[in-house]
Amino acid sequence: MKIKDIDLGKHPILLAPMEDVTDPAFRLMCKGFGADMVYTEFVSSDALIRSVSKTEQKLNISDEERPVAIQIYGKDTDTMVEAARIVEQARPDILDINFGCPVKRVAGKGAGAGMLQNIPKMLEITRAVADAVKIPVTVKTRLGWDAGSKIIVDLAEQLQDCGIAALTIHGRTRAQMYTGEADWTLIGEVKNNPRMHIPIIGNGDVTTPQRAKECFDRYGVDAVMIGRASFGRPWIFKEVKHYLETGEGIPPLSSEWKLNVLRQEVEDSVKLLDERRGILHVRRHLAASPLFKGIPNFRETRIAMLRAETKEELYRIFDEIEKLI
Template structure:
């Protein structure tokens, strides 16, 4: 069993990463159904929460069936982070997570996300501001450092643990790498094997198959794995990894019928959460991922993208099932 404060997770838990414009309630519901043990909201701007920005507030929506669920915040100002932590606490998530890893320029330029990796003292102050403002467990997600010349994750891990955080997730890339190149999990192993580190250490980066998950678990000794891009359009990855770790056998890949059902469920929950038109517009980014590997889907793709009512989508799903059933996924 892995514990984050008073939250009990199974041995070697699988976490769904917080991903902007992806990790919303409909997507999280699908991942939970397929085996995710702990999930996080999309990252939320501390300044946006304080301004009462509608988009930021909407990201606070959480539901009991998602638990345990964490809400992730980011920012570069201590007072704003403290205030946003108190706002987050009002919706009663199970934990608060701090984003010190987002490499996107518009976030970094504000001195937030991975931008804080250049100033560990500021990172510590921001973390202390959050920890002291909430009774909830506080966790952090970060990267190895700004670039290969300034990998500082060893110092970061020890100093953040001293602030009182209850777990640390490390994306095994630097900010300069963005999402390119190969994630270097050796750094995660070194942190985990540091005798001074007592909190759970979760690894993140390049978890795109059951074999890789097994290798990361065996080789790098982390307490669990966070999955991001590997789950987009493929929520089955959680149960597939669990089954492989338990039995050494691979589950059959989802059938076309499985994929069409996932699209239908995702779309219905998206419509329920956002309304019909905006919910289906939101779905447009997901279709390619759900039908990845189905060569003849391209002929139907434009029509899926044009569907703006559930009835239209239902008709397309039926048509896709009829046309593509004979094709291998």
């Protein structure tokens, strides 16, 4: 699959943009396990043009993680264009526009998935941003605002006409947030629309290598994006890539090996930030790891993990867990 001149190979697996998750350390880790392209956390166009330092830091990318996309969101055309030009100077491979974030503080203000209630403005922003920069511009969005307005098949054509180089579709409406099952049938309809000629990337509920393969085979998508399934499980990219390449499951990864990966995730987070902020950032993702499923009476251990404030505390908890798995 190619996005303009960027060749991602056959059946690429992408790391989804996720706020407070896909920082440089996590992106590099997922890249090391086989992610074909990674995305930054989303960047507020309003904050970026006001030079808010915390927002500007999200533009920090490295050559080691390429190809990498920087994602922006906002609701004002001029602001989005100005932000896009600032992002272009950071030299990402791709600029992605977020029209899919469902959270109230974003969608409720008309940005992110909120744009699904204002399609003319969505198209205006998309066209203006695509015209303003030389790097490929892509869009990530949802099926529609709610069950009664699943407009993605027509919307995809309109977005394509605005000049985007690829489209990512999350198989839920904004009203669903992250509940219920992702509906890939409409993603398949978009991909199989003969008028669509840009790559279509599917996203939503891809939690196993088998499901990733099914999405390629059944719906014909050009790439699959993995988001929440990577929480506490960055090795999912290794598992998926192996299955796609061989048709077989990867030889079992030991619990000890997985725990060491999580320890490394802690180290990387602390190195990127500092011990206090690094632990605050990473601990809730560790606590969500599927590695801990099935451990008897794990609730108190999970709470302790969520309250840990130092590496020493977290590693002591890991040592106790290692005795149980």
